[in-house]
Amino acid sequence: MILSIRLFAAAHEAVGEDVVSLPLEDGATVAQLRHALVEQFPSLAAWEHHLLIAVNQQYVLETHELAPDDEVACFPPVSGG
Amino acid sequence: MILSIRLFAAAHEAVGEDVVSLPLEDGATVAQLRHALVEQFPSLAAWEHHLLIAVNQQYVLETHELAPDDEVACFPPVSGG
């Protein structure tokens, strides 16, 4: 499957795009997504362990399996308020 | 000495006056004032142990000695806010 991933804040800036496409095996987990993202966009490497992944606007576990229609987003720690 | 004592809230209402005069011996303490007040104004008796006495706009101990020029006030527990 090919997932679209929205990027925000410093992750957006590091990659230079606000949405990227990533080929993943069907049933890939969030952990695999994180790994593939950093491989395809090395500018994210320094952020790897800090990146948060949201699926359908919820935080999920690293073992969560992704589906082709999921709304996926990736961003660094939040700092609102 | 004769002290003027300002009364507030339910103490004012119980006595029917907002200032009363009370003869006291020179050097009388707050405890003596409290006792004399209730003796002269029996309508305060039910409040006796709840009445607060302020001298020169400060709360003071029962052993505090009063002076003729003191600004003395007597009132029940506060309920602002």
Next chain:
Amino acid sequence: MIELTRGIIDPGQVLHFVQSPDAGASVLFVGTTRRMTNARETVRLEYDAYGEMARVKLQELEATARQRWQLTGVAIVHRLGEVMVGEVSVAIAVSSPHRAAAFEAGQWLIDTIKQVVPIWKKETWSDGSCEWVHPGVNRADA
């Protein structure tokens, strides 16, 4: 800033008084005359004060709060006289570079005002009866 007033309190103005580019956090507490207490309906409150001492005590509380917490601004406004249901009886604003300090100081101020500042409220109920509120005093005794 300490004020006792017989006029309507505008909480936005009390907040505005403490806001500053040096304070990242402001906390405003607003006390309002509540309609229902248990199953009884309040029509209005009437606040009386020993005004001179109330001002002295409020200034002491502001000074104490400024010693305990790093505060940029403090404003306390208490209404006197008749206050109808839904109207503001007290507004307390504090600002600080740190939000925990602003919350703690705001809560400490209202808690302590209710304990030591010589202001009293008289409650008028919907059945027309009225009574002074004197915490800790059993009305059966008094």
Next chain:
Amino acid sequence: MIELTRGIIDPGQVLHFVQSPDAGASVLFVGTTRRMTNARETVRLEYDAYGEMARVKLQELEATARQRWQLTGVAIVHRLGEVMVGEVSVAIAVSSPHRAAAFEAGQWLIDTIKQVVPIWKKETWSDGSCEWVHPGVNRADA
């Protein structure tokens, strides 16, 4: 009431939204862009958000707060885009029959918003440099 806005926030209106004759106590928290952080001067902040998820998370936080505390009203307004020094970036108002609940819920909401709602600030310093604020990330690594 949850709102993300690019316009100026009026804290008095946010407070007004939660005031009610059923609530004796209202607490308003206001976050303002602070001029100095340690010895550095901020000129402005810029807030970016994952708007759809931020709204979902803020609604969840309101629902959680209403379950944990007896609240009459809750209003949360967060600014997005450019916010100059001294301007309001967030306003949170809660009302309750009980003041302790209002203080606790207000503090819990701002603490939790800062931890979980996908909003980010970028700080522009007086020397012209700017950087995203990402708590817990060591800038030497990233």
